[in-house]
Amino acid sequence: MASRNTKLLLSGGAALVVLIVLGLAFGGARDEDSAYSWDAVGRGDIRETISASGEIRAKTQINIGTSVAGEIKAIHVKDGQDVKAGDLLVTIDQERLKQAMVQAQAAVEAARQDASRLEAAMKRSVDSFPRYEALRRDGLMSDEDFRQQKLAKESAVLSYSSARAAVAQSEANLKGMQDGLSKATLRAPITGRVTSLKAEKGETAIPGMSNLPGATLMIISDMSEMQAEIKVNESEVVRTKVGQTAQVTVESLPGKLFQGSVIEVATGTEKTGTDANLYKVKVVLQGHREDLDNLRPGMSARAVILTHEVKGALRVPLQAVLEREGSLEEAQKQGLLAPASRNIVMVFRSGKAEERTVQVGIANTQFFELKEGLAEGDKVLTGPIRKLKELKDKASVNLRVRSDSELARTKDVKK
Incomplete structure (x- = not known):
């Protein structure tokens, strides 16, 4: 009987110990869950980046196009080929342009001949006019005849001036034709690589904006310097x-x-x-x-x-910094038309949460640079965020046993 009682006693004691341990464990977990997480203000490097x-x-990237329309007769490069400035790229049909240039040359010659004829007529009229003036003075020519000779001279001068303008216009047209013919042969403007070949032999090259189909024949890129x-x-x-x-x-x-x-x-x-x-x-x-x-x-x-x-900045965890809306009175004191927000941190001091206004600088994914408001070693509340936003100044709080930094180090060790 004694042996049985002893066993019962031992079993009951063991169960009691288990209950106490479980009670402590779950009770502690509940207390820990209800407490605030925290961390200490410290120093470290902060790098602010943007992605x-x-x-x-x-x-350099150049769209190669043409200023003359025509069928592409030959493409002298391949996609991905390196080229030097001046290398031949594309040849466009030149037959129509050559015919137009022949016509322009003929027009120039005709205009020059016409100008020569009118120049001779003008010189005859101008050289003869002093004789008509003398005849009029001597009374040997009527006023009407003299007026007719004067009009003839002025007409000859105007005709010659028009002929000279026609020559200049014809010569300008010829130069335009010559320029168009030269542009029917496309050469590389820079040294680089053909990074996009969009044209095919037999297609029609179209002058105009680069977003029109057929306007951009290829792209040449200077690959000596790459950029993002x-x-x-x-x-x-x-x-x-x-x-x-x-x-x-x-x-x-x-x-x-x-x-x-x-x-x-x-x-x-x-x-x-x-x-x-x-x-x-x-x-x-x-x-x-x-x-x-x-x-x-x-x-x-x-x-x-x-x-x-x-380097070595005083820093505070991101989650510890909250935004508070200012009052109208504060705005008026600062000369503002509307309340301005301010950054605050809840500091743990003597069992209570104490609201502090802080000035922060740059930030990374974990910390704000702290410029004003706290000292190194101050304990700041970091969560839970919902409870933290509702927390009032001077409210009593309980802290978790270990700081966020200590918990993070423990996780890193386990990994």
Whole structure:
């Protein structure tokens, strides 16, 4: 019997211990869940960056078109071929242009001959006119005859002037024909690579705007310098400056990271469609020549630009900073027409939450740079965010045992 009682006693004691442990465990968890998370204000480096997508472009990209219409007789290059400035690209049918130039030459010759004939007639009329004046003075010519001779002289001078203008017009027309004939043979304006060949032999080349079918025959790109042209949101472009460091990844080349720097920031948007609030930013790329040679204009790219960096900054977690709407009284004191918002942080002090107004600077994905309002080591509440937004100044709070930083280090160790 004693043995049985002893066993019962031991079993009951063990059950009691289990209940106590479970009670502590679940009770502790409930207390921990109801407490506020927190972290301490500390120091560290902060890098502020912006990310944006775009495409790879060459330093210079030229659309090759024509200013004369005609059938394409020959294409002398292939897509992807490297060319030098002056290399022959395309030959357009010249027969019609040659015939027009022959007609223009004939018109020039006819105009010159006509001008020579009228010049001789003018000289005869001008040279004879002093004799008619003498005859009139001597009373040997009537006033009417003299008037007729004078009109004839003036008419001869005007006819010759018109003939000279006709010669100039014919010569200008001939030069235009010669220019058109020369442009029927297209040559490379720059040294580069044919990055898009859009024409075929036998098609009709059409002069005009580059967005018309047949107007752009090919594209030549200067591949000596590759760039990423990205589109940055209006809220971030104000922080983008020429000379800032950037890193670019290209979707077609996974694992490759290209270093770069900002060389141009657009001052206006294109105001079209979804791009209305996006600004073009150009980033020149650096790297090994063999890697850069793998890039092609039009490839999708993503850039991360370092806009600002502070070493050893006093910093506060992002989730600790809340926004509070100011009062009308404060706005009036500051000369504002409407209340301005301010940043606040709830600091833990003597078991209570104390509201502090803070001034923050740059930010990354974890921290704000703290410029004013807190000191290193201050404990700031970080969550839960819903409860934190409703928390009042001087309210009593309980903190979780470990800070956010300690929990993060524990997770990193387990990994």
